Amino acid sequence: MNIIKKSIFVIKNYGVKVFIKKAIRFPISRLNLLKQKIAERKARKNKEEVIKSLKSFSSNNPEEIFDFSWNFYSGLIRPCKIKEEFVELLKIFKELNPKYILEIGTANGGSLFCFCKLARDDATIISIDLPKGPFGGGYPEWKIPIYQAFVKQNQKIDLLRKDSHQQDTLEEVKKILNDNQLDFLFVDADHSYEGVKKDFEMYSPLVRKGGIIAFHDIAKHPPETGCEVEKFWNEIKNTFEFRELIRNVNQVGCGIGVIYF
Structure with a gap:
């Protein structure tokens, strides 16, 4: 679909206001995408140097770890998260001191990096990602x-x-868990209602009593994004002890929901 067809589609389905907002953001998003591509090309060329830098970094401070992942190699492993929200989740994660962790939705690897640095020294970390996933998933094999x-x-990863x-x-x-239960489950993959519901229904039975399940993108999203995590979150949150990590109650997008299992 070329840019003219996309513009007509947005105006027709979501109105002129949404189109104007998207048009304003378009050059910025394109510039960010270009920066990301340049960073990836450079990293691929200097992969050994990148790996050495990652291995040499050490910290148990959630904010320091987030900042490193955000700035490393011009955003190569930048988490697609709001700092205040995700750092608060990392503090909860650190206090939990998990040994068995499952992340659904690897993407740039930023959240995975943070979880590895704060998990136990003998932790098993599993991350699932769908190649060419519709919600931004699918990292290349060279990564x-x-x-x-x-x-x-x-x-172990x-x-x-x-x-x-x-x-x-x-x-x-x-099989990887080998009869052990998850301490921490992070759901950030398929953002459709049915998708996030299925991830929860399939993998929550693997979480131990006293473990934690966290969802990303629980705040309201524009309908054209196809993100329906908020709908599912609102259906289940009152069944558990829960916390909502949202920087601004009026914000559009992001937000993290935490349930204590």
């Missing part, structure tokens, strides 16, 4: 050694490039 460099010496909704993916996660 795998970079993501593997996130872990501390005695940690498993990167599953699969559809989280497939039964064989669930079975592989169970």
Whole structure:
């Protein structure tokens, strides 16, 4: 779909106001995308240097870890998160001191990096990502050694490039866990209502009593984004003890929901 067809589609389906907002943001998003591509090209060329830098970084301070991931190599592993919200989640994560962690939605690897740095030294970290996923998923294969460099010496990392909704993916996660239960589950992949619901229904039974499940993007999103996490979050949150990490109650997008299982 070319830019003219896209413009007509947005105006027709979401109105002129939404189109104007998107048109204003378009040059900025294009510039950011260009910067990301340049950073990736440079990182691919200097992969050994990148891996060495990642391995040499050490901190147990959530804010320092977030800042490093945000700025590293011009945004190569930048978390798609609001700093205040995600740092607060990292503090909760650190206090939990988890050994078994599952992330659904790897994307740039920023949140995965932060989880590795704050998890136990003997932690098992699993991250699932769907190649060419519709919600921004799908990292290239050359990034795998970079993501593997996130872990501390005695940690174990498993990167599953699969559809989280497939039964064989669930079975592989169970096999990796080897009858152990998850301490922490982070859901940030398929943002459709049915998608996030399925991730919760499939993987929440693997979480231990006293564990934590966190969802990203629980705040209100414009309808054209297709993000419906808020709808599912509002349906389930009152069933549990929960917290909402939202920087501004009037903000559009992001927000993190935490349930204590």
